[in-house]
Amino acid sequence: MRIAVLLSAGRHPVSGAAVLPRLEAQAIRIAAGLGTPVGLHAGPDAAAVADALGQGLSRIAHVALPEGADPVPVLAASLRAMAPDLVLAGRRGQGGDESGIVPYALAAALGLPLIADVVAVAPGEAAGTLRLDQSLGRGALRRVVVRGPVVATVHPDAPAPLAYAFGQARRGVIEPVAAIVPAGPAAAPAAVEERPYRRRPKLVKGAPTGGSAAERLKAATGEAGAAASGRLLVDPDPDEAAREILAYLRGIGVLAPPSPRPNP
């Protein structure tokens, strides 16, 4: 199985040192269990991701890009040329010049499905299929079987990264790959405002303010709360499923209520 792992120049959340993001190290561990993965990095300097060579990769393809250039077109072109069966990426950036949007943009550019938040990947029973376990949070998992190729992002609940082995790192190779398409223009810096992340208190909607601690916990975790009011549809008719989803999205205010007049 051909596997590409997208590597980004991240930063350690505490020390700020240039490190391989933990999620990508976890992605390498998943990939190493399936075959011989190749790392793919687009950026000014491959040294930023060289650590990945000690954590389970033996080869990194590096597309040199000027600082601040959009990596998506060149990554998409490289992936088209590599034609991997599985593309793994972290689910979010880690402090450096990177973004969790990239896998989504790549999946769109390549016309591939994206499976978010996977914690395990195994070959499916039928040839050419993959069985992915998606984390739904709080330990809940959903098993998905897809016919590849597919882009998947890795969730922090995936198995912890492999140890860094200096001896393996010095044997690994970084191969420069010429950009197949010209690098896109640098993203307009003024368009996005950057602010340091601030943790905000989370409001649990509809949680009872009074009552005992046990009652509040029950309300927040299910049984009597919002989680218990959901309905489970097994193998529904697609039209019915779509109606249910729309009704739910309207119910929580994501979509506007249906207009009284149907559109012409």
Next chain:
Amino acid sequence: MTSFMPLTTVFPGLVWAMAALALVQVARRAALWRVGAAAPVAWLHGLAQLPRRYLVDVHHVVARDAYASRMHAVVAGGLLAASLLTALAILPPLAGSRAYWLLVTVAFAVTAAGSVLVGARRYPVKQKRLSAGRFQILPVLLLAYAVGGTLTALMLALGAGGIALPFTLGLAAAGGLGLAFEVRQGPMRHAVAGALHLAAHPRPGRFEGRPDTALRPLDLGAPRLGAEMPADFTWNRLLSYDSCVSCGRCEIACPAFAAGQPLNPKRLIQDLVAGLNPAEPAYAGNPYPGGREGQGERGPLARLIGPDARIHPDTLWSCTTCRACVEECPMMIEHVDAVVSLRRYQALERAALPEKAIGPVTELRQAGDPGGRPLAARTDFAAGLDLPLIAGRGEAEILLWLGEGAYDLRYGRTLRALVRLLRRAGVDVAVLGAEERDTGDLARRLGDEATFQALARANVATLARYRFSRIVTADPHALHALRNEYPAFGGHYTVVHHTALLLELIRAGKLVPQTLPDLSVTYHDPCYLARYNGETEAPRAVLDAIGLARVEMARSGKRAMCCGGGGGAPVSDVPGERRIPDLRMAQAAETGAGIVAVACPSCTAMLEGVTDRKAEIRDVAELLLQAVEAGR
């Protein structure tokens, strides 16, 4: 036989034949040592020092077991003397002297007495720590040679002859040739390999009165990092493992063995021997507790470590690097060096660190602290204390190295006590603050030499920017790294343990403690202070200056038992039947002392973590502060 060749020639001829056989056996063995890597050995110096190393250094260790010491002196002395004297009797003037044969008789009789002492350790019941197997026939061979020799020499001395002589000579020949045959892979190998090992010892410094305990830096450009197979060890290390006499003193001292973790230092060394030599007789000592039998390929190029190889990885990661086995080994074998060499290959080439150790080592590499904590938070413990940063001043009389313990709330109390004592004594002290990275001790003991060297170079570069006359630290692990291991990376510092500095301040009259006679205390020696650096007196002198009632544990000083906190053992967390700190606290409880005095953050954490503790855990600095403040 005696008709065509006189017995006075045949008997010495037997000893010469024994010597020839032993030489052949040694040569066959030496072919195995030659597969090892090259090592620089100062042969002339080593051989010249051999008698002194044997009579002083080896005897110092052997004499801890008085019976074994007497036994060995009698049997080895007798064997050497009797054999040499008999061999010299090949000279006709000696052969013709009855008085000379009487002397030979006495020497053989002494050997016979020694052989009985050897046998008494094994028959009728073998002492538990000794190995059986070929070692069980050793007293029989010794006794046959000695008794046969005594009778033969006696008859030559008396001028008697006749029918008995062929039988006594035959008995001596059976025993003597048997002993010589055992030089290759039997018990007698320890004599030859041990003597060569003393001359070619990889750490000659330990015979010259300094603790030669620093791990050798690994050349990170070498084709293979660490030891994967027996041939990766240097030849004199292979020789040293062959000198093992399977006495089992190491396994009695080993904390992991006592805790029922799958490590037995004797078995480990014997596995290295058996890994090198596929024809080695089966191991017949105590096994790895809860471990499995040795399996897999053997030979100089066979993989040593693996779930399916000779040594299970759990055995390797159980070691706390406390050096208790090295301290007790009468053959001067360096077990910890072997463990670290094997760990280096596992960590650097195989990425096979224990699962739970990967996180701390990764954080150490990426953030300079095994907990991944902000370096600036290291001084949080000192909130409200006057503890200046050296960056603001550029120099200080004493640089206080805080170490990893500073992040720990419990150990923060100790460091606060230390800082208050230093302030009270008017010491000009400063800290590096956020510039202090971990010394890398954890990474180095776990075999990740690359991370250690990166941290060492970074710390040496930081320290080079400031002027200070001494580094003081309360962490013996940091002390060992800074004092003994950083010189290889260009950092030469005078490093003092806090207990030594506190003693200095008391003696200089800068700290005036009152006495606390109501407290009874027992002092637990940290391995990295006592065994690695030979410092056992300063902490005791401080405790005595406070006037505490001090009692010693059965194992103290350089022979103290480890708390279980070294060598990455807490993060590797190999399961055992018991916990090492529980065992140590039980030993402390035997003294009846109400306080266990400690002088190391690891010991503090390990011992304080013992449930149902009867004694309090207090650092020497905390006790001293209490005594100093009692005077106000």
